[in-house]
Amino acid sequence: MRALSWAYLAVAYAFVFLPVVVLVAFSFQDGRLPVPPFQGFTLDWYGRVLGERDLMEALVNSALVAAVSSLIALILGFLAAHALARVRLPGSVLMRGVLIAPMTVSYLIIALGLLTVFNQAGVRLSLWTAGVGHVVINLPLCFAITYAAMGDHQKNAERAARDLGAPEWKVLLLVSAPMLAAPLAAAFFLSVTFSWDEFIIAFLLTRFDVTLPVEIWSMLRSGISPATNAVGSLVFLVSVTLVVLLEVFVFRRVK
Amino acid sequence: MTAGVSIRAVTQRYGTALALDSVDLEIAPGEFAVLLGPSGCGKTTLLNIIGGFAEPTSGNVLIGGRDMGGVAPKDRPTTTVFQDYALFPHMTLAENVGFGLRMRGVAKAAREAKAVEMLALVGLDGRGARRPHELSGGQRQRVALARALAVEPDVLLLDEPLGALDLKLRRAMQDELKAIQRRVGTTFVHVTHDQEEAMAIADRIVVMNGGRIADQGPPREVYLRPKSLFSAGFMGEVNKVPVKGGEAAFGPVAVPDGVLCIRPEAISEGGSLRLGPCRVVETVFFGTHLRAHVAPEAAPGLRLVVHLPQGAEVETGAVLDLGATDFVVLEA
Amino acid sequence: MGWGLVAPALLWTAAFFLLPFAAMVALSFAHMEGREVVRGFDPGNYVRIFTDWTMLKALLNSLEITVVVTVVSVVLAYPLAAIIAFRVPARWQRLALLMAVLPFWTSYVVRSYAWLLVLGQNGVVNKALLWAGVIGEPLEIAATRTATVIGFVHFFVMLLTLTIYANLIQLSPNYARAAADLGAGRWQTFRHVIVPLTLPGVVTGAFLTFVLCIGDYITPQILGGNAELTLPQLIMLQMGRSGNFPLASALSVVLMAVVTLAYFASSRWLRLDRV
Numbered sequence: 001m002r003a004l005s006w007a008y009l010a011v012a013y014a015f016v017f018l019p020v021v022v023l024v025a026f027s028f029q030d031g032r033l034p035v036p037p038f039q040g041f042t043l044d045w046y047g048r049v050l051g052e053r054d055l056m057e058a059l060v061n062s063a064l065v066a067a068v069s070s071l072i073a074l075i076l077g078f079l080a081a082h083a084l085a086r087v088r089l090p091g092s093v094l095m096r097g098v099l100i101a102p103m104t105v106s107y108l109i110i111a112l113g114l115l116t117v118f119n120q121a122g123v124r125l126s127l128w129t130a131g132v133g134h135v136v137i138n139l140p141l142c143f144a145i146t147y148a149a150m151g152d153h154q155k156n157a158e159r160a161a162r163d164l165g166a167p168e169w170k171v172l173l174l175v176s177a178p179m180l181a182a183p184l185a186a187a188f189f190l191s192v193t194f195s196w197d198e199f200i201i202a203f204l205l206t207r208f209d210v211t212l213p214v215e216i217w218s219m220l221r222s223g224i225s226p227a228t229n230a231v232g233s234l235v236f237l238v239s240v241t242l243v244v245l246l247e248v249f250v251f252r253r254v255k
Numbered sequence: 256m257t258a259g260v261s262i263r264a265v266t267q268r269y270g271t272a273l274a275l276d277s278v279d280l281e282i283a284p285g286e287f288a289v290l291l292g293p294s295g296c297g298k299t300t301l302l303n304i305i306g307g308f309a310e311p312t313s314g315n316v317l318i319g320g321r322d323m324g325g326v327a328p329k330d331r332p333t334t335t336v337f338q339d340y341a342l343f344p345h346m347t348l349a350e351n352v353g354f355g356l357r358m359r360g361v362a363k364a365a366r367e368a369k370a371v372e373m374l375a376l377v378g379l380d381g382r383g384a385r386r387p388h389e390l391s392g393g394q395r396q397r398v399a400l401a402r403a404l405a406v407e408p409d410v411l412l413l414d415e416p417l418g419a420l421d422l423k424l425r426r427a428m429q430d431e432l433k434a435i436q437r438r439v440g441t442t443f444v445h446v447t448h449d450q451e452e453a454m455a456i457a458d459r460i461v462v463m464n465g466g467r468i469a470d471q472g473p474p475r476e477v478y479l480r481p482k483s484l485f486s487a488g489f490m491g492e493v494n495k496v497p498v499k500g501g502e503a504a505f506g507p508v509a510v511p512d513g514v515l516c517i518r519p520e521a522i523s524e525g526g527s528l529r530l531g532p533c534r535v536v537e538t539v540f541f542g543t544h545l546r547a548h549v550a551p552e553a554a555p556g557l558r559l560v561v562h563l564p565q566g567a568e569v570e571t572g573a574v575l576d577l578g579a580t581d582f583v584v585l586e587a
Numbered sequence: 588m589g590w591g592l593v594a595p596a597l598l599w600t601a602a603f604f605l606l607p608f609a610a611m612v613a614l615s616f617a618h619m620e621g622r623e624v625v626r627g628f629d630p631g632n633y634v635r636i637f638t639d640w641t642m643l644k645a646l647l648n649s650l651e652i653t654v655v656v657t658v659v660s661v662v663l664a665y666p667l668a669a670i671i672a673f674r675v676p677a678r679w680q681r682l683a684l685l686m687a688v689l690p691f692w693t694s695y696v697v698r699s700y701a702w703l704l705v706l707g708q709n710g711v712v713n714k715a716l717l718w719a720g721v722i723g724e725p726l727e728i729a730a731t732r733t734a735t736v737i738g739f740v741h742f743f744v745m746l747l748t749l750t751i752y753a754n755l756i757q758l759s760p761n762y763a764r765a766a767a768d769l770g771a772g773r774w775q776t777f778r779h780v781i782v783p784l785t786l787p788g789v790v791t792g793a794f795l796t797f798v799l800c801i802g803d804y805i806t807p808q809i810l811g812g813n814a815e816l817t818l819p820q821l822i823m824l825q826m827g828r829s830g831n832f833p834l835a836s837a838l839s840v841v842l843m844a845v846v847t848l849a850y851f852a853s854s855r856w857l858r859l860d861r862v
Contacts, residue, residue, distance in 0.1 A: 023701040105846075132603055135603070240692055
């Protein structure tokens with residue numbers, strides 16, 4: 001039984017890593033196509049990718065959209081979670097349901113809905129419209145994570161602060177938020193991850209300035225190429241580094 | 256079914272930490288033994304070793320004469336009542352209680368009959384179809400007990416099972432545990448940090464400290480004739496007065512050198528060992544007695560705790576001539 | 588005071604989620620005349636969806652693929668999560684888990700593209716099988732339903748391993764101990780105690796898989812080829828080529844309805860707050 005377990009683990013890892021290994025390996029392909037046989041090692045594709053202006057702009061756009069939309073989602077989610085967890089409002093179950101609802105709707109449908117509304121309202125498509133969509137998908141997440149993390153010892157600390165004379169906004173800023181630093185950081189990080197990688201909303205709701213996944217998609221249109229491998233490998237490398245850094249600096253500390 | 260437990264030179268080491276230091280203990284069949292001590296004293300470690308959840312670094316455990324070295328929990332004649340009860344939430348009470356029998360291949364009808372019998376034993380008859388989440392803490396505890404006894408183990412291990420209950424419920428459960436143990440006759444080994452609980456239920460108390468046994472014996476003996484300073488202090492309040500060359504701080508005493516230990520309730524106006532006149536510093540009414548702090552005139556810096564009768568009318572500053580009716584002298 | 592705090596989030600959700608959704612549903616009852624959208628209460632789009640064979644085929648396609656992907660992913664992920672939770676020494680569990688889900692961090696688009704490379708006619712799998720002499724000619728895997736399923740399973744096995752693992756380690760270790768104490772062997776403990784207790788978590792994960800899979804455009808578009816379309820692909824097609832937003836909206840509503848049905852089917856075990 002033991003041997004079977006380890007064998008399964010090995011096969012599972014092999015399956016999980018197969019596409020990534022192929023992706024990274026053939027990004028160094030000295031040849032036109034990123035398929036076997038491996039014709040030699042070169043960094044040319046990386047050079048080309050890093051020099052391509054459209055790609056670099058798309059990268060910056062992705063980072064901007066991710067950061068801004070996640071921040072908005074975090075603030076809105078935190079305030080709402082705080083209100084619903086602390087104050088007894090009528091219809092709070094319904095409100096919670098409404099705030100969480102977007103999580104179960106396909107991104108395609110959210111994008112389509114927004115596109116419909118923006119078209120009718122005559123709003124031009126841009127990174128902003130894509131950002132709006134990203135807030136919609138990340139708000140439920142930030143809300144749910146914060147709501148689940150609100151517990152009694154924060155409640156008591158907040159009461160103490162109020163008792164000592166702090167106005168409500170100061171209680172939120174100086175007591176509640178710092179005490180929830182870990183879940184807030186987790187929610188932000190998760191939102192950034194989802195936004196950064198999100199394709200369909202960005203695809204439908206942007207026009208001229210696009211995000212990285214959309215730019216990669218256009219690259220795919222022209223067929224397979226080691227350049228795409230290079231971009232993918234870079235994105236992977238950056239994401240993994242961020243996760244490792246987060247693990248080392250944020251999660252270890254909080255423990 | 257019942258059996259005795261023999262613990263022979265059991266040592267448990269975790270890295271550099273010594274959780275148990277060559278512990279020897281004999282528990283007779285049918286005895287209700289209580290492992291008593293502060294947290295970290297090794298009582299839970301010892302319980303886990305008896306149950307098979309940990310293997311000792313060295314030493315043997317024998318149950319009913321059989322060496323349990325390398326024997327897994329499922330093959331030992333022991334069952335455990337866990338601190339958090341660990342009732343299976345997805346099964347009914349009857350299914351929970353019958354679980355051990357099911358694992359032994361007992362037929363459904365027989366299992367169900369036994370479950371009914373055990374639930375009745377713990378005072379929950381008729382509730383077999385309920386689920387754990389519908390019960391209160393005290394009720395869940397009883398189901399855990401029923402489940403553990405259903406397989407008729409030789410030894411029942413209890414890991415601070417009453418810790419989560421409030422005082423009144425705890426007292427009631429202590430009485431019930433004792434009654435049930437008398438009825439089934441199984442050897443019970445019970446871990447607690449509460450000395451009052453130990454005295455309420457134990458046939459024999461084993462006081463542990465720092466991985467070693469500090470004292471053991473029937474409750475009366477451990478309380479009135481403690482064998483170590485630690486045990487004297489742990490079992491209840493005690494006045495400790497050093498004695499050297501027949502002299503104590505408050506005057507001459509005809510006892511050997513060491514630490515004179517006197518329980519507060521053993522001090523009164525009578526008593527063979529005279530403490531001399533003592534000034535009352537403070538009194539507090541405790542319901543069953545009047546708790547007084549006194550300072551002997553011969554040693555005004557010394558403070559003794561005395562339990563005076565409920566109706567005593569004593570004021571702060573009064574001087575009483577006190578003596579001890581019972582005492583022990585222990586090594587420092 | 589509470590209202591003030593919760594209002595921004597509610598307003599945003601109302602304006603950018605509920606309103607668009609309502610607008611979309613309203614649009615689904617309109618129809619196209621040439622390039623113009625004519626509003627009204629016309630169920631024509633819905634009639635078309637359920638009578639036009641290509642549309643029904645796309646719906647059936649999506650359902651079949653999603654069900655297969657969900658079942659296969661759960662079956663493959665549960666043992667993986669269990670092995671990491673119970674067999675791997677505690678010190679290495681975090682690392683083992685991280686390794687199992689690391690490819691999660693490639694961009695979703697890139698990940699599907701990578702499978703295209705692996706499964707293509709000139710790809711790694713075919714080249715390896717040819718070299719080993721197992722086959723004489725390259726297999727056509729890419730641009731078929733199989734490739735789509737493989738691509739999906741790859742993603743969801745990682746997702747489910749995460750969620751099932753989180754579920755497994757949440758279980759109090761005393762449950763397993765109590766079972767062993769009462770005479771249950773390893774397999775019996777797993778079957779009678781661990782599996783039933785983790786079932787709600789597994790169902791939640793399966794539901795999540797179902798929802799994400801049936802609504803995904805990217806993987807079928809990259810790996811599925813043009814022979815069979817899924818519902819999301821059909822929606823995108825209607826939006827792009829013909830600009831038939833009403834029909835696209837109607838198809839979206841049908842997609843939502845399927846997801847809602849799945850929700851009610853699994854609601855007995857579903858605990859969305861426990862994801």
